[in-house]
Amino acid sequence: MRTEFILEAIEAVNNALLNSEAELESLDREIGDGDHFINLKRGCAALLAMHDELAPLPPADALQRIGMKLLSTIGGASGPLFATFFTTLAKVEKAGNISSLTEIAAAFSASVEAIKQRGKAGAGEKTMLDTLIPVAETFGRLTAANAAPVEIFDAIQQAAEAGMLSTRDMIATKGRAAFLGERAIGHIDPGARSSQIIIHTIADLAKQQIG
Amino acid sequence: MRTEFILEAIEAVNNALLNSEAELESLDREIGDGDHFINLKRGCAALLAMHDELAPLPPADALQRIGMKLLSTIGGASGPLFATFFTTLAKVEKAGNISSLTEIAAAFSASVEAIKQRGKAGAGEKTMLDTLIPVAETFGRLTAANAAPVEIFDAIQQAAEAGMLSTRDMIATKGRAAFLGERAIGHIDPGARSSQIIIHTIADLAKQQIG
Amino acid sequence: MKKFINNVDDILIESLSGFAAAHADIVSLNLEPHFLTRKQKAENKVAIISGGGSGHEPLHSGYIGYGMLDAACPGHVFTSPSPDQMLAAAEAVHAGKGVLFIVKNYAGDVMNFEMAAEMLPFENATVLTSDDVAVENSTYTTGRRGVAGTVIVEKVVGSLAETGADLAACKALGDKVNSRTASMGVALTSCTVPAAGRPTFDIGDTELEMGVGIHGEPGRRREAMRNADAIVADLVAAILEDLKPTPGSESEVLLLVNGFAATPLMELYLLYNSASKLLQAHGLVISRSLVGNYTTALDMAGASITVTLLDDEIRQHWDSPVHTAALRWQC
């Protein structure tokens, strides 16, 4: 992990999310309470404002501060989940530098696992996990198979997209949409979509840096 | 005065007012609080329901009961004013039967005078008085001149209409519209219009009974 | 029009019945004629009676109880009650020391209460409230409208009456509070009179009605929607222009931010924040506050600001115990 890459990723993700304002807002209006975009925007803005504070830090410390900042700025359901993701990533990085793609895949997987525990949720419950779990699985499988980096990132993007789209036909059993029963069917989960945008953006960035 | 005529007039006025629902409602919405039609409708309904109670009474008693009933059912600004009109009419009738047109004109004039006192208002203040005062004046003048009844009633109807229309260009200095200042200009006063409808209807009825 | 009603004609009676049932420990309801009184009749005090058209809840029924009103007469929606109601209410609560009517200054209310006063077999007096500075006084003989400041008059006079003060003293204090109280309101939407079934006025998505009355009467002017601070600045300026507190005198004031019904508390507190800063900047000390829906206009979105110049007497009677459905403290 490099702090510089983390900072670049934050900026890229912020731009990507801002470009999806209308869509994210309407997804959360349809089966939630309409604030998912605003929550993420607030989180991103807080991270951007931390740029100079984060830049000199080792990646583990940067990730930990990012997690705590997201915890105190996003709020809602997604705040603790994103925070848990980053503080777990920080813990793994602290335990021993994450550098190879295999290590990154394992750290990602551990962080997604932490989200599952925090939210007491798993696959198929119509949440961000339906994006994240297939990504973790694909990432782990292809790094284990020693696939080429570009191939891995392409596959991750496809897995994220397929996972996100799969939420459309689900009944939610976690999060706010769980209160809707059958009425949630036909709507993509806002958290699944925002996670897919984030993954897609970071994978693009990674591909650029390789290429 | 004949109680029978009073009862017929109530029915005719009720029908005429019901036919002007939309117009009266919108006039009071524009420069008042929108309830003038409803107030009058409630008053009329109460009088119609009293039919059997009123029918056997001498006209003075009928008029007195009508006044008291209107007082307790119309409410608002128009309630006490209509009530005052009828209780004054009852007092005059009680003092000595009103029978000739000259006597009716004098009784009408006394009752309009009582409205002026109750409401501390006069001509040109954009109220029902702008209909009623010219009617009283015309009625008195033509009966004094011994004009033919039909001519008198025609003239009354014209005076009522002209008076009502004259409120359009007035600033109100009494009633709810007084709070509007200049903004009341361009709108006919709802009470002036309802009084004009009532006068017009009763004059028609009188003409029918003559003809 | 979407409202929780069964039948337009039954809305008043069903709502009054619900009110009386929910507050059966405080009030009793009489029907035909309609009036509400305290559950326990007060003894040996001036009977304080108010009333007016319905649709302004909790005004006036919500202010019946110890330390405030003895009775209230609800008219139909936005329609003055009639003298038979006031006479019956006075009969029920009169306790040997006369009756004080507190009446908002509208032609209908004034005339109906006047007729009741003329017929009343007891000593009586009337306080006319006229706190709405949206109506510039000079040109119109009718005077100003009574709006949310009426609540303050009712609280303060109600407290004095509880001490056994006589009718003249109660009337004098009511007039004093009224003369030291100024209000102005603003609407973002119209209200809809149930029997009319459509909004009283049309207003665009980017307009506001400055100086609106509590019946949806048009105000001073129609304007483009602006931010809260700018709106409040206009309301406060009109109020201060009227009250003319001695500059820099550190005068104590009561600040009431009143919702017309459909404006959330979150926004009312934001308005309070804005208004309180302006008043302080003007050298005033806000020593008492009230924020909420105290004088409403059916389902209108909007709010009014009311300022009362306090003195020791008014502050003391504001603070004294009150136990009504809508205002309760110290007991």
Place this chain on the structure above:
Amino acid sequence: MKKFINNVDDILIESLSGFAAAHADIVSLNLEPHFLTRKQKAENKVAIISGGGSGHEPLHSGYIGYGMLDAACPGHVFTSPSPDQMLAAAEAVHAGKGVLFIVKNYAGDVMNFEMAAEMLPFENATVLTSDDVAVENSTYTTGRRGVAGTVIVEKVVGSLAETGADLAACKALGDKVNSRTASMGVALTSCTVPAAGRPTFDIGDTELEMGVGIHGEPGRRREAMRNADAIVADLVAAILEDLKPTPGSESEVLLLVNGFAATPLMELYLLYNSASKLLQAHGLVISRSLVGNYTTALDMAGASITVTLLDDEIRQHWDSPVHTAALRWQC
């Protein structure tokens, strides 16, 4: 969207500042992290802390004070507050007997409070409120939403804590009240989240949303608008089906008719009238009542009905003195 705001980003802080200024005798406001506490720190009692997204005022800040909450943590509009707020609030009000969090059952609130609880250096427990019967429990592991019944839990538990009861007893009473409380709501209009700037859902002029949540979440079903009695009959039926009071037992209940913000008191009392008749017909005795805007949903028009099965303990703690901005009696 027409709202009284200056800047969408400042709405929370300006509103909180107004609230704290208007109720400076009762509460203190801390900023960054945002939380409110009682003005006078309570001693030797379990600290009762609640919180949740803003937009439900007076929930929760309006319930801070003697006999109810020690602190409240307001999140952004409809967004759970974050653990740093709860930790700082707990630090400020902890008085040696542990901390009880009262949390409405939403994923965000639950997770944020859970993380706070994990980090908290004091003994603590949590009562999750889940009174909304619009959500049929069985199929969804998430359980039901916490809505207006939360006010009743906060009042009753707050009263017990005032007696010096320990954390376990407070938690047990909170869970008991929650299990004996059922609510259901209906919306006539959507709310508009300020930052979103447009209504959360579209609803026609002749439609209602039955079982709506307090964030404008869709409910059980979209229906044609009906009269008040018919709507109330459905709400009460769902509530009774859940509470299953012993028929004919003359069980005592508390009936809360809660407005979502934009529904006038006149209509709320009409709903109360309708609901109280149905409950009585079911053999229940309504011995306590509350009618008003106690748990709102920004600017939504609509209302919810809440019924709590009382027992001596709950009734006693409901009746005990309380002094907060939004609920006050006996003191």
